[in-house]
Amino acid sequence: MMSFEKTKISLIKALKLKNTHVLTLHGxxxxxxxxxxxxxxxELEERKEASTTYLSCMTYNSISLLKSATMTALLSQSTGIARYGEKAGKLVVGLLNTKLPKEMQITVGFSDIQPLLPLIKKSIPSPSLVVFDDIERATDLDVGDLLGFVNFLVEELDQQVLLIMNREKLSEKAGERWQQIREKxxxxEIELLASSDEYVAIGLGDINNDHFNLFKEKIELLKIKNIRAIQHMRRVYDAVSAEEIFTPSQWMELIPSIVIFVAIHTNSIPDAAEVKRTIHKGAFFDPDEEQTEEQAxxxxxVQNYKLGTVDSFETEILLPYLQSGHLNVATAQSYAKHMDMRAKRNGAESTAHENLMKFYWDPNIQKAQLEALITATKPHLDFLSAGTATKLANAANEAGNTKLAQEIIYDWISKNEAAIKSAAENPSYLDERDDFIELHDNIKSVIEFRHTTIHKALSVPEAIHSITSSNTTGSRxxxxxxxxxxSSIEHILRSADHVAFREIFRFFARRLNGRSSDQHFGTASNxxxxxxxxxxxxxxxxRLTELIRRLAKASNVASQIGIS
Incomplete structure (x- = not known):
């Protein structure tokens, strides 16, 4: 039997015990x-074992209002009437008058009718159970006054009372008062016991089985035992699901984000703010960086959770929805298409990689089968990277089929306009990186031509500023x-303003101080x-000579320039 069910049975049994007038359920x-x-x-109402009256204490800011609301609800069996607050007393009087003979009807306020209440016990349903919830949240109510009223309900009206509370969250003063009075x-007192399985089952309800299991895995990984937080996760899930945007398989990528960001939003995990900061930082810390205990x-x-990189789902869809309640449907639709393309690319890359591995390393494949492996990837070229297309073409050449190699490269170029455009628009794409250098010559030519068309050549001052400001040293x-x-360097020095002159001189001074390890600028430095x-x-x-002398000495390059 589950722990939650055990608590339920224990409480029902306790309610039936003789002389058990006041119970608490805490957790x-x-x-x-x-x-x-x-x-x-x-269950009580279905079996007609007791009439129940429920009130949340945090709704009332004084004991008098709570008393009025309680009596109104008892006599009317309608907690809705109790919400009228200050009018509750008048309503109680009116209800009492409907149950009293004309000669006994009263016209005074609620504070004056308490002595008469024992006379009208028969007007109140019996057996009857009054439930006071959220006691620790009712900061304006005195615990002593509340328990005094509870005692009145028991002694004068023969009511049974259930107090629902989180004892750990009582204020210091209320906690002390509670300890002094509760034994009387x-x-x-019954503690709510529940397992993590029950928290998840109650909070999530009935959803897709695969999705439920993933929710459960991630919730248990974060050790969340807060049904309201889990219910909030379900509400987010329902809100997005209602738009019918994401496929069941796509949801498997989204659920981990929903779990941890709702947990942060509802403060249901320790160090929630620091966890959020760590996620956005990428969970990368300098090993030598001193961390606080909270950061550690x-x-x-975050490392154990393995969320992955935060992207537009979290920043443009999930977080805005948690903060505002407004779901950006258009962005979600766009993201679903992105996910679909990403899945197709991953699938195509995986298939191509597997075929290449077989091509190069499977000893049991015949020559005819080798070409078939490469040919099988052609329909997926629009989902493959330039690097993978190059490897396939190289494999086709090794198999002696140059025509197939040419077809692969031609088809890739014709089907991947977006990828070529993206590469060409990146100012540093042509930097001397292995992934570009190893591309097929025809692919490189197309990207280089587009890149040159988009990005104008840099002047020496512009190149120096780019290198010093972004620490980027590429072919451009x-x-x-x-x-x-x-003479061109002399012209640059003579025409530079004070900011550019200082930047140019310091740039070359660093080259001169470390020329042995900075071969790219050797000629220019000369x-x-x-x-x-x-x-x-x-x-x-x-004036220019004066500046050169001063900067040369300050930069330790005076001897190289010939300044004594």
Missing amino acids: PWGTGKTHLWREIKA VVSL RAHAL QLAPFKTTTP HFIEACQNIIKLDSEG
Whole structure:
């Protein structure tokens, strides 16, 4: 038998015990105390064992209002009437008058009728159970006053009372008062016990079995035992599902994000704010960076959870929905298409990789089968990367089928306009990286042509600024240095403003100080030296010469330029 069910049975049995007038059901927030009460209420009413009156204490800011609401609900058996607050007393009087003979009807307020209540016990259903919930949330109510009223209901009206609360969240003052009085008033205290399986089952309800199991796995990984948080996850799931955008298999990628971000949003995991920061940071920490205990816990949780990289689903769909309640349907539809394309690309890449592995390493494949393996990938070229297409073409060439190799490259270029455009628009794509250098010559030519068309050549000052500001040294940045001359460098120094001059001089000074490990700029650095020497020679007392002397000495390159 499940723990939740055991608690339910224990509470039902306790309600039937003689001389058990006041019971408490206690447990942490979100563990299902109110949910359990609703189940018990339904059973009691179905078997007609007791009439029930339920009130949430946090709705009332004074004991007098709670008393009025309680009596109104008892006499009317309608908690809806109790919401009228300050009018509750008048309603009670009116209800009493309907049950009293004309000569006994009263016209005074609720505070004046309490002595008469024992006379009208017969007007209140019996047996009857009054339930006070959220006691720890009712910060304006004095626990002593509440328990005094509970005692009145028991002693004067023969009511049975159930108090539902989180004892750990009582204020310090209320907690002390509770400990002082509870033994005199409370007959039995029952702790809500529930397993993680029950929390998940109650919170999620009936959903797709695969989705339920993934929700359960991730919820248990985070050790969440808060039914309200889990119910919130289900509401997010339902809200997105209602739009019928994502396929069942796509949901398997989205559910882990829903679980952890709802847990953060509802503060249902320890260090929630730090976990959120860690996720957005990418969970990467410098090993030498000193971490607080909170950061270390958050880092360990995120690493163990294996969420992956945060993308537009979290930043543009999930988080905005949690914060505003508005679902961006258009963005969700776009993301679903992106997921579909990503799945097709991953599938095509996996198939191509498997076929290439067989081509190169399977000793049992015949020559005719080798070409068939490569040919089988052609229908999927629009989902393959340029690198994979190159490998397939190389394999076709090794099999002696140059025509097939040419067809693969031609078809890839014709089917992947978006990929070519994206590569060409990236300013640093042509940097000397292995993944570009190893591409098929025809693919490289197409990308290089588009890239040159989009991105104008850099001047030396522009290249220097790009290198120093972004720490990027690619073929585009290196190109202008290959055509420098002493006179062109001299012209640059003479025409530069104060910001550019300082940046250019410091750039070349670093090259001169580390020339042995900076071979890309060797010739240009020599031209820089000649340009400086020529400026000093032509105008030894000029302002520009003065700046060169000062900066050269400060940068430790005076001897290389020939400055004593």
